[in-house]
Amino acid sequence: MAIRRSAAKRHGLPSVVQLRLAPTPALATAVQVCNQAATYISHLAWQQRVFPILDLHRLAYHQARAHFGGLAAQAAVRAIARVAGAYANRRATKKRAHIFRPHGAIPYNARLMSWNRDARIVSLWTPTGRVDPAYTSQACPECGWTSRANRPARGHFACTRCGLAGHADHIAARNIAQRGVAGWAAVNQPHATGLPSARRDRESKPPASVGDS
Known part of the structure; x- marks a missing residue:
């Protein structure tokens, strides 16, 4: 899923940042x-x-x-x-x-989602707390080793400890998913009881959204 949102002005000009998020629990x-x-x-x-x-x-x-x-x-x-x-x-x-x-x-x-363009980090609110992908592109999802040396080139990941290699975005997505699963295990999902079960009306599409398209 992707999100488009206005970011803070950079060098006096407004910019638009496009993010692609890996679905997590x-x-x-x-x-x-x-x-x-x-x-x-x-x-x-x-x-x-x-x-x-x-x-x-x-x-x-x-x-x-x-x-x-x-x-x-x-x-x-x-x-x-x-x-x-x-x-x-x-x-x-x-x-x-x-x-x-x-x-x-x-x-x-902007209050539910913050984006650091220079650090390439996005922080999203969830009921379990913030999903913070800090260092997810530098951490190995197999052995857990985190190092800047794991990123030998732009877009490429190669763990200097266990040798796992792959695209940096794919590695980051795996790490984010693992963090989400860990948070999911500690949560009792709220449930709205006693609500009517009438037919579902179509909803208006918000300009920036997370969820099914």
Whole structure:
């Protein structure tokens, strides 16, 4: 999956950074939790007939964060905005609660995702904590040896200890996936119970997203 976002101005000119992320259990959890939170907030909005974003924020923000223990403040804010937008864009009368697909795309903004262009490092929020790929292109996924010498050339990885070799991006993806699996094992995935099972409506596509395309 890929993300495009505006980065900080570089040499006085704005730039766009394109990132390609390897799916991990931690990121999959983030997608599911955010969509569960959006459905939960949608259910509250529909029950209370509260749809404007500011009023919905007052109603649902603290309830959603209390219900989903791993939900970050900014993730809750984005979920509320998605719900308000979904109801604002509906043509028909609001006769049922809007349901968000469990693996639907979710928006990541600068508070949920940070990018260090010079260090080629991206940090992403997940319910298990930040996914930080620091040194993933220098670490060997087989023996664990981390060294700058493992990168003899741009785009190439060769472990100086065990001899494992491959494309640097592929090695980094393996390391990120391993970190995600380690975080997944320590998490009880939140589950939104008691929500309606009406048909799933189409969701509007956010400008920057993580999840299924």
